[in-house]
Amino acid sequence: MKGIGRRWQLLGACAMLPFAAPASAQQSTGDLVACNAAPGETRPWLNPAHSAECRAEFVLRTFDTVEAKLAVLTAGAGRGTDWLTALGLPALRGGDGPAGIRNGGVGVTSFPTPLTVAASFDRATATLYGDTLAQEFVDFGFNRMGGPALDIARSWNFGRVSESFGEDPFLTGAIAAPQVRAIQGRHVLSMVKHYAVYTQEQGRAGDHPLRTRPAVNAVVSERAIREIYLPGFEAAIREGGVGQVMCSFPRINGVYACEHPQLLGILKQEWGFDGQVVPDFPDAQRSIVAAVAAGLDGGYMVGQAQQQAGPGGSLATVTDNSFNGEDLRVAVAKGEISTARVDDLIRRRLVPQFRIGAFDHPATRVAADVSTPERRRVAAEIVARGAVLLKNEGGILPLAATAKTIAVIGHQAGPGAVVAEMGSAHVAPMHLAPVLPAIRQRAGTASVLHAPGTLGLDRLPLVPTGMVRGAGDAAGFTAEYFANADLDFAGKPFLSRQEAAVDNLTIPTDAAFPANRAWSVRWRGSFTPTEDGIQHFTLAGSGTARLFVDGTLAGRFDNTDFGDTIYANVPMRAGRPVAIRVEWTPRVTFRQAAVDDYGTTLGPALRLGWAGPNRLIDDAVAAARASDVAIVFVGHRVGEGMDRQSLALPSDQDALIQAVAAANPNTVVVLQTGGPVTMPWLPKVRAVLEMWLPGDAFGPAAAALLFGDAEPGGRLPVTFPLDESQGPARRPAEYPGRLSRSGALDDVVFAEGHLVGYRYWDAHGQTPLFPFGHGLSYTRFDTMVGAVRQQPDGRVALDVTVHNVGGRTGSEVIQAYVGLPARTGAAPRQLKGFQKVTLMPGERRTVTIDLPRDAFHHWDERRHAWMREAGTYRIMVGRSSRDILHTATIRLPADRGRPSGGP
Template identity: 30%
Template sequence: MTEDATPWMDAELEPRERARLLVAAMSREQKIAQLHGAMETIDIYAVSAEAAQGEGGLDAVADQFRVERHVDGIEELGIPRFRITNGPVGVGMGDGTPSPPATALPMAIALAAGFDPELARDYGGIIGAEAATLGQHVLEGPGVCLHRTTIAGRNFEYFSEDPYLSGVMGVEVTRAIQAQDVIAIGKHYVLNDQEVERFRTSVEIDEDVLRELYLLPFEMLVKDAGIAGIMSAYNRIRGVYATENRPVLTEILRHEWGFEGYVQSDFWSTRSAAPSLNAGLDHEMPDAKWLNEQNITAALQDTSLEIETVDRALARRFTQMFRFGVFERPYAPGEIDAAAHGAVSRRIGSQTAVLLKNDGGLLPLDPAVASVAVIGQSTFVDEACLGGGGSSKVIPLYTVPPVEGLRDVLEGLGSPAEITRVMVEKDLSNLGEARQAAEWADVVVLMAGHVATEGADQPHASLPDGQDRMLAELLAVNGRSVVVLKDSNPVLMPWIEAAPAVLEVWNQGAEDGHVVADLLFGVVNPSGKVPTTYPRSEDDTLYAGRPERYPGTDEGDGYPVIRYSEGRRMGYRWFQSEGNEPLFGFGHGLSYTSFELSDLVVDAPDGVAAPVTVEVSITNTGQRAGAEVVQVYAGIPAEGQPPKRLVAFAKVQVEPGATERVRLTIDPGATHHPLSVWDHTARAFRTVTGDYTLYVGTAADSTPLTTTLRGAASGG
């Protein structure tokens, strides 16, 4: 074709106009070919339902079927092959067989523990840059579903139990990805908060709870980050599949929020042709199970689908492809700077680890120690704990195993320490050898944890493979023992009273060995905060004894129904509403120094009708430089509201003996609606009349400074 015959290739035109021109030039067959991905149909998730229970779990199945995530191009129209990669925790399964290696970053839950938007920008920058370098056009992430239960299989891909914290992290990650001209796709929209029966389950939820919690981070992605894509979820919402749910896909997402991007299905989540497209789905992945020529042609003929609806779906995606330069960018994959990106990963990891307990100041360890015993099961002591099973798994460019990392750091500190490693078998058959090593060492580092996977929730919140017994027996041997947890989400700790120090480092990724060593020996002062509450017992959780809340019950429809009947009382809101004391509350995290908050001043001349300014002084009362997170919570004077909700936070670096003045703004008009509740009648967020309490502190259950504001009802 001549240039005059392809006007959509004129880069001077607006993306929307280019998309309109392109769609207008396409034949019906070409249009249908662009509605879906181009992978041979291999239902990896149906296969994995059983395989996930076997050796290697879902990863073993994924390794057999490497997914080429793409849409075929149409050369005569200038449409390029559209390359897609997974990526909430690093560039994972992408277009290519096998998927190209990338930097294995810490898990998303770890990033949220950093409570630092700047870290999220760095994190998203790495993912976006590597996706671009590898020639990918789309990055499937971030994931902003919430941690409703501690045992959900994909909690590691999601950020937090709190919608505001999740939204802040997701917005910054999205901005950084899209700054690299890579399309970000927020997922999984919405209520894919568990993996149990995820293809069948229906979630029943009140509208105000849906709006104030589960939709909130998605709203922030759309309004604050300008996200280009949204991925629909597997589950049903009030009996209707998410891919066919017009109120969610169109009325809320587009009409209310103003979303201008496109909606892609999760893999094999599409359940129909005409109903899905009419509801607002735009693109089926990874193949043409439903949006194929036979189905679309039949739907057009019987008028259950209009060709204008097909055109609309294509124009939405092409607009974003033009917006991000996909048509102009040649496929020229390059080489990732593994060392530079690894250094960023190491910095992120060290600032997201959480010091849960440190009795007697056992940590940081003295580099002059003579001997260190590193003990644990193979996953945690032999290799870097990459974590994240399933489609988001990253093939690492390199890894730093635990002992190697310890040796590197200790050598840099001039330490003479001798390191002994004991790998404990999963059946604990060599626990005697481990006890002997622990008895003779000056310091013992006990490494334990778990690696979650997409496709299956954990059966319980305890450590698997007898690790609780392992820890209990070894902690009794040596009083100078540190527990290093490498988790995908919070776990129960029946041995906690015997552990003088506990450091949660999450599934760290490639730089595991260096990060853990940096923290243990004080090269870095830990500053992470718990992004999801650690219960003392599963009896304290919102679903204990309530199967209708989780994992769901068959109410006669033939599929499981999960009822979010706890309402807004989820996460720390649940524990505070019920009066349950968690093991470690939301926002908790210790340091190798100490801090004190004082001099709270709140400026709110218009009550909650205008931005509220909160100022507080934070003093480092210890001997080391460190960072603390100032957290502001609000008590909303409305029926059904929990005691507190997070409305602002700031991570502050403070030198020993110094005082920093911290200023935070709570804008009632912000996209996270910090001081509002959902009014279903008005179909809008509004403030209510009454006294609003502001709580300022360093954790949800540690807010020593309070003040009260007067609020009046509003309509917005």
């Protein structure tokens, strides 16, 4: 991929013309047939007998002037709905919703993370998930949902891996389409996000405050965009009929996603999208006229009053000049935006809501608490369908009736478990059913012991002032403030003072502080423990921070605009001072002061916490030794605004597992993670069960899975690396990216091209810890592949017979991969079909997997088109991307793909 950066920078500067004609994104939702109201019909837009397009046209005819239309469009985000109610149409409400209703307070269900649904490898589960979510939205009084998210897991660092459907574009589309159909089948408008090439949190919106610095720039090939980052959105539009698309934060080859005429043209002209494109909030929209001309349909249409940083970092309400004085009304008057485009903006808002019946079936809240026991039961079923059994040595799971004493270990087994992602997908688990009581109830006469093992994943209390000495032996930390945000601490500090603790919750208003958070601070102190043993530290906050203990880097987070927490567990001797240093800049943080929201802390926060030595691991070891089997529950915090900096389990959870496994050879590890983790203890444990982030239904689902009342039916939608050196985006230029002269993240080079996920492992001969598609069952299957049949329409059909030869009902996921001729430069194999089969003991069934004509195409960058090369194609059927059971070959002639299609 040598030279990719320069090549695609040049294409970005030329607006990447091969994608589409820029003007195409402005065009209308389609040529309307004649729309005529019935005689005497005064409000034809209220009549569902008319088509959605005609109902929108009837509404447009109610406007007397262009100025009236512009008044609606420029009323501001969240306002300007009076005109709808005047027409007899309801002003519909909605909220974030990839995993439930984020802004629902105490009265909603925290559903399992969307990655769980992808892990089910099951379209029926996607339908069930979408339908159940939509039912809750309707009961809450919502007709709009922010979700699902269709971002591809380019690397394990991405903080929002749990919020989407994994690393494979085909799986993403196959899950997205039925979920969207189910959501909108309940008259709830689905908004898929984030279009497109949104793969990291670092630099996603640039430096803050709002829109004052460029967002990160994805330098990515045309082929990767087409083959990896767009297919999920195409499926959501073509097969799911989605009504809204949210454009993403970053620049893509130099052009912001929300003002990218080629990418937005693909949506509207190639795929026939008839709905709205709206910006992510708050920084995705960087213009008005340029964005509307490119294809943005919603968002700010006039300059808005914004909070921006002034001298000293204080915030003042000022007229937002980030749109360079642009205004939709002025642009229309000058002829920069056509009046037809003004109609199009209104039409695109209305057509999808008419089409799915949202206006005809406005939701009304039915109760203060809309989370029902039945809904949580369905959630537990979905958790089980997506849970992945990674290892099961000797069939230790499901637990045998001979296990008379069971040790349940881990803070995650208690009421403080982390079971939901942070950020806009966060739904507080107000109805959480913890693991420990659920296991005790299910265990019957067996004795269940419990030991938390660790302090958990919350931040610790502040370091006591009396344990730290700064300069001159003064109590607390010596803080030095520098007039740059680079953490190089060059030159003389503009402010030095003694502070009781590392406890920052606001931007100082002192005029000495540079504007726009362009400063950094270094806290130094000598910490003296009072007891021998492990001293536990947490550093919680946002921005960029580093924690050094005795001169050694103990943890860090970078460019975090939502709150994150890092952990350091350091052995120390009582009475022996140890140097503590904390370095921080709030450069990328939101807000003037810290606010708890989204399941985390937003704003310029940083807190150094501490706890002294404890016997928690010793107590866990004692419980494990006294038991027939030990089950260790471990997890982590992940989510929006906070990329992961390590593949390891946080805090001392790895040490806990190692100690328990050494004490009891029958150790089972149950993971609650939002993506892959390393497992240094894997050879020493008998079983590993991945439950992802399960939400409210954690306890019942875990008990059912462990005792065999439910089967772990999932397969991995992401590759689990052996270590942090594996996979794409391992060099700084590839992640998090190069720095601009100002010190902000700039270009991120997608040097792997279209070799994302397992494609990269396969092409580079890397052996992962667990491959994409991997997952075990509680039963055993024999699989036989019949003939490969070419169909007249270009499809290829595979007949696969699956036989349950074990003693339990269980599910097998048949996965079909295609290998293209080597001269195409494609990955060795690509998922192009799958089928989940559930069989009773002894049952045999034959299923047909259809590989569509598009399954054999690749994007030809020279022709800027989908092509099928003449040659020999391999068709591989297996249980994972690495466990291939059968390979067949087929010769196909050359074929040009449909001009508006994709794989």
